[in-house]
Amino acid sequence: MIFSEQKVAHMAAFFLASAEGPLPHLTLIKLLYLADRESMARFDVPMSDDRAVSMPHGPVLSSTLDLIKGRLRSEVWSAWISPLVDHEVRLVHDVENWDDLDELSRSDRSILESVWQEFGHMTKYQLRDYTHHHIGEWHDPHGSSRDIDPKDTFMALGQSEELAEIKARDLAERRRHGRKLSEFI
Numbered sequence: 001m002i003f004s005e006q007k008v009a010h011m012a013a014f015f016l017a018s019a020e021g022p023l024p025h026l027t028l029i030k031l032l033y034l035a036d037r038e039s040m041a042r043f044d045v046p047m048s049d050d051r052a053v054s055m056p057h058g059p060v061l062s063s064t065l066d067l068i069k070g071r072l073r074s075e076v077w078s079a080w081i082s083p084l085v086d087h088e089v090r091l092v093h094d095v096e097n098w099d100d101l102d103e104l105s106r107s108d109r110s111i112l113e114s115v116w117q118e119f120g121h122m123t124k125y126q127l128r129d130y131t132h133h134h135i136g137e138w139h140d141p142h143g144s145s146r147d148i149d150p151k152d153t154f155m156a157l158g159q160s161e162e163l164a165e166i167k168a169r170d171l172a173e174r175r176r177h178g179r180k181l182s183e184f185i
Helices: 005-018 025-043 062-066 104-117 124-134 152-157 160-184
Strands: 051-053 058-061
Touching: 005 025, 005 062, 025 058, 025 062, 025 104, 025 124, 025 152, 051 062, 058 062, 058 124, 104 152, 152 160
Parallel strands: none
Antiparallel strands: 051 058
């Protein structure tokens, strides 16, 4: 597994299409984080395989935030998601059919749908506050950022420390294999 700009663009497009309009970037990044977390709860792997970090406004996906803010340039991302304007992003073109988002499996779409159903109605500040108070792996970085250890996420999801350690090691091993494989492609 390696971070896929295409997949995270399709995840973002899903939420923007569900919103039927622009979303504040803070809302979008929280929804994407919650989807990654739910994927870890269901399947032991994050959907985006992005690096999770604690920031002052809560947990975020690091490279995805860089894409949203334009600090990381990507033709793949910009084919779907507009540049950030007035703290909002929007779809570049409509999603005509969910099959257009072909990087998303049925289980990915199921997770995205459940996250949207549970959190899509919340304002950006309600989402921020929710992640501060209900996401046990987030710790206030006091104006900076700090990596979120997958072990902490698994423990916050109710796994024992021993099982969380095993799942975090498995995830790290998958990422190492994904990086090695990408070197040969």
